[in-house]
Amino acid sequence: MFAALLFEGWTDHEVDAADTRSACTSPVPDAVARGGPVIGINQNGVQSASMPARTVALTFDGGPDPVWTPRLLDLLKKHRARATFFLLGSQAARHPDLVRRIRAEGHEIGSNTYTGAVLGETSSLRFSAELDLTQSVLAGTAALRTNLLRMPRTTSPDTLCGREWAAARRATAQGYVLVAADRASRRPAQGMVRQFSQTATAYRETEKLLRDPGVDRFTTVSAGARLTPYAQVSAVERWSGTALIRTAWLGRAFSQAMTWTLGAAGALGVLRLILLVHFARAHVRRLERSRPGAPWLREVTEPVTVLVPAYNEEAGIEATLRSLLASDYPRLQIVVIDDGSTDRTAELAEGVGDARVLVIRKANGGKAAALNTGLEYASHDILVMVDADTVFEPDAVHHLVQPLAHPAVGAVSGNTKVGNRRGLLAKWQHLEYCFGFNLDRRMFEVLECMTTVPGAIGAFRRDALTGVGGVSDDTLAEDTDLTMALWRAGWRVLYEESAVAWTEVPTSLRQLWRQRYRWCFGTIQAMWKHRGAVLETGVAGRFGRRGLTYLAIFQVALPLLAPVIDVFALYGVLFLDPLASATVWFAFMGVQLLCAGYALRLDGERVRTLWWMPFQLVVYRQLMYLVVIQSVVAVLLGSRLRWQIMKRSGTAAEQIGDPAPYKSVPMR
Known part of the structure; x- marks a missing residue:
């Protein structure tokens, strides 16, 4: 019981993770600042990509949310559009059925970390846990391991500055491709990655964008940038993911029961x-x-x-x-x-x-x-x-x-x-x-x-x-x-x-x-x-x-x-x-x-x-x-x-x- 409560408290209340960013002390490299919103680092250095003209990659951060995720999925289905959902591992553990629905309807899943902690402000232990726990939950719910990561509290590539850039380099060293968003000055007709949260405002803006006559295609990040979105998942990873989901459920249920008790x-x-x-x-x-x-x-x-x-x-x-x-x-x-x-x-x-x-x-x-x-x-x-x-x-x-x-x-x-x-x-x-x-x-x-x-x-x-x-x-x-x-x-x-x-x-x-x-x-x-x-x-x-x-x-x-x-x-x-x-x-x-x-x-x-x-x-x-x-x-x-x-x-x-x-x- 103590272990379940400790896990619940550590993940849900972010005891060693800052929820705000510190001021940037150094800018991002020029290759990132001048490049596209999809960023990777390999032996050739920083590589970036953008969406083709008249193509928009819709991305939604956080969730899955029991209220707005189903509504967004219905809206996308109505317009025959595809999107990328960057999920919080803790929320995915709460709503595994929504994770499976996102996957079943042809949408893409990326990581938004486990609790939405600012990676540049976390300890090394927390950094690893935020990424690894999310992957474990996704393996247990949808049998996938995502290669896509959106770092919390970031928007356009230039926001990956200061401590966030150090965290970004650590993430790409583990094989992640970072997905930011295009600046507000870029127009849909030019091709862009658009970032939304899962709220009523985001729903209305998404609905308006889906009716934009200047866009021919609404697709996922990996389809627009020609990336491989997922890695293979072993049976052990699926079992451990299922165990993690059940542990998280036990912690929540026990916490709620103990409040009344x-x-x-x-x-x-x-x-x-x-x-x-x-x-x-x-x-x-x-x-x-x-x-x-x-x-x-x-x-x-x-x-x-x-x-x-x-x-x-x-x-x-x-x-x-x-x-x-x-x-x-x-x-x-x-x-x-x-x-x-x-x-x-x-x-x-x-x-x-x-x-x-x-x-x-x-x-x-x-x-x-x-x-x-x-x-x-x-x-x-x-x-x-x-x-x-x-x-x-x-x-x-x-x-x-x-x-x-x-x-x-x-x-x-x-x-x-x-x-x-x-x-x-x-x-x-x-x-x-x-x-x-x-x-x-x-x-x-x-x-x-x-x-x-x-x-x-x-x-x-x-x-x-x-x-x-x-x-x-x-x-x-x-x-x-x-x-x-x-x-x-x-x-x-x-x-x-x-x-x-x-x-x-x-x-x-x-x-x-x-x-x-x-x-x-x-x-x-x-x-x-x-x-x-x-x-x-x-x-x-x-x-x-x-x-x-x-x-x-x-x-x-x-x-x-x-x-x-x-x-x-x-x-x-x-x-x-x-x-x-x-x-x-x-x-x-x-x-x-x-x-x-x-x-x-x-x-x-x-x-x-x-x-x-x-x-x-x-x-x-x-x-x-x-x-x-x-x-x-x-x-x-x-x-x-x-x-x-x-x-x-x-x-x-x-x-x-x-x-x-x-x-x-x-x-x-």
């Missing part, structure tokens, strides 16, 4: 930002009415079982458990499921030495199997699922379970924050968690279509879990799969922003890529698994039509288009209006910065973090887009992705201080 994608992007802010405000306004603390909702105080699946989590398991034991929620059972770890995870968990902690060892079977095993050992009807790299705030469990006071609520998502924010990559993820994930969750709650209760912090009713068959291992995003299953079973899923947990994010590109690839791959699997929700009624139908549609558009379709849109934005800067393109890009970035600032304020985070966002938009977002592309391709190809384990460093609690204070909690 860019507008639609930009509108959708702005619409998403507006929706996020609107529903975030609505979420804030309804907190007092819909959360525990309102007089009609009781406070939840029932005992809670916390399930902590762990595989090779020795770096962070102690901090996770001690943060849970330091919770101000009075009645907790903590079940650690060691899923076949090969490090000291189980030993460290047992070493905490608290009767509330139960460590279960099992063979490695994946996170879903570990959670289902933990469910068998759970003693209570309210369950909290926690990743083994997550550190809870003391009041997180209390806040997390309060929405379960409503009997229709089956699960609650907590507020996951980035704990290890050192380094650029971690800062970018911190912005993503606040601006992307948490704003999305606020909107999802208002629209009743929460798509994911994150594995880092989520609360569930036991009967809701057992009702959907526990945690499924059908996908690699078991948390998303489970959330969607709960909606389809008729349960509501809410978001509790005051239940805060600190998680550890990847600090290397390799680890980040593997994590997000798994997330995205699993999410697409879950979407496909629960696609039937779109057609269902009630709670499930609302989730399907809102949540799945949102994911499909904003987390799959737009990321797939994003790299292409970025390429087209670069195309706009290089070849279209750079100021307009840059203005649109910076305006969109400004809107995103405002929305991100609002998200940070809602989460109680420092707004100065926004300094890192422009770099995130340029670099980090591209990585996430590529992850989506790889995931979609992998799904379409039927690839099977294994569970990817992130290497932990035990730094999830950096933002709330050293986890050491949890170690001083009295053991019970």
Whole structure:
């Protein structure tokens, strides 16, 4: 796509070719100035020719034009006249049918270069391209290679002066015969080469000339000067010409399609930002009415079982458990499921030495199997699922379970924050968690279509879990799969922003890529698994039509288009209006910065973090887009992705201080 756009921009917008001539610094040789309009250079020097008396060679520059070329052809046919059409290669590639019609009706074809660039002002590369590309297009459309060349921005032979004469010598060295036009002082009865463009004025002048009684014959340049107009074309040249025509068509079609796509994608992007802010405000306004603390909702105080699946989590398991034991929620059972770890995870968990902690060892079977095993050992009807790299705030469990006071609520998502924010990559993820994930969750709650209760912090009713068959291992995003299953079973899923947990994010590109690839791959699997929700009624139908549609558009379709849109934005800067393109890009970035600032304020985070966002938009977002592309391709190809384990460093609690204070909690 980039190659097609680059070719389209380079040829159509003449990025390295002047469209005006510089002043002549030296005249043409006398042999040219005093000679005829048809000019060649061979071993005998400059040779020129003119049309015989009472003979006119009609020549038309530019085109083929879809409006005026057919009209001129009809006019010539009416008067049984022949003419020479000097075509632009770029236009010939756009209208190959007109090229073939010109040839079929007995007219002659010459080159007017590919884009009409001033040859004396172009680079060597552009000079060759202007001539060679035109020949390639003519070979692909009409199976010919012309020997005739009219240099753009030239008329009579004396205009081939200065730099144009140097360019003319280069062209004749390649075998071209140059065709200029006779001066205006020469009369048709004397014989002449007449030059026209393809416009309404040219049409009227041609019609008038064709009725001139002083002319006996209207012919082509080669017939009047007795030249060989064409060289033989090989099959390879015809094939390459056809390929060039198709490439040019692809570039034009892609450019036009991307203009509309860019507008639609930009509108959708702005619409998403507006929706996020609107529903975030609505979420804030309804907190007092819909959360525990309102007089009609009781406070939840029932005992809670916390399930902590762990595989090779020795770096962070102690901090996770001690943060849970330091919770101000009075009645907790903590079940650690060691899923076949090969490090000291189980030993460290047992070493905490608290009767509330139960460590279960099992063979490695994946996170879903570990959670289902933990469910068998759970003693209570309210369950909290926690990743083994997550550190809870003391009041997180209390806040997390309060929405379960409503009997229709089956699960609650907590507020996951980035704990290890050192380094650029971690800062970018911190912005993503606040601006992307948490704003999305606020909107999802208002629209009743929460798509994911994150594995880092989520609360569930036991009967809701057992009702959907526990945690499924059908996908690699078991948390998303489970959330969607709960909606389809008729349960509501809410978001509790005051239940805060600190998680550890990847600090290397390799680890980040593997994590997000798994997330995205699993999410697409879950979407496909629960696609039937779109057609269902009630709670499930609302989730399907809102949540799945949102994911499909904003987390799959737009990321797939994003790299292409970025390429087209670069195309706009290089070849279209750079100021307009840059203005649109910076305006969109400004809107995103405002929305991100609002998200940070809602989460109680420092707004100065926004300094890192422009770099995130340029670099980090591209990585996430590529992850989506790889995931979609992998799904379409039927690839099977294994569970990817992130290497932990035990730094999830950096933002709330050293986890050491949890170690001083009295053991019970």
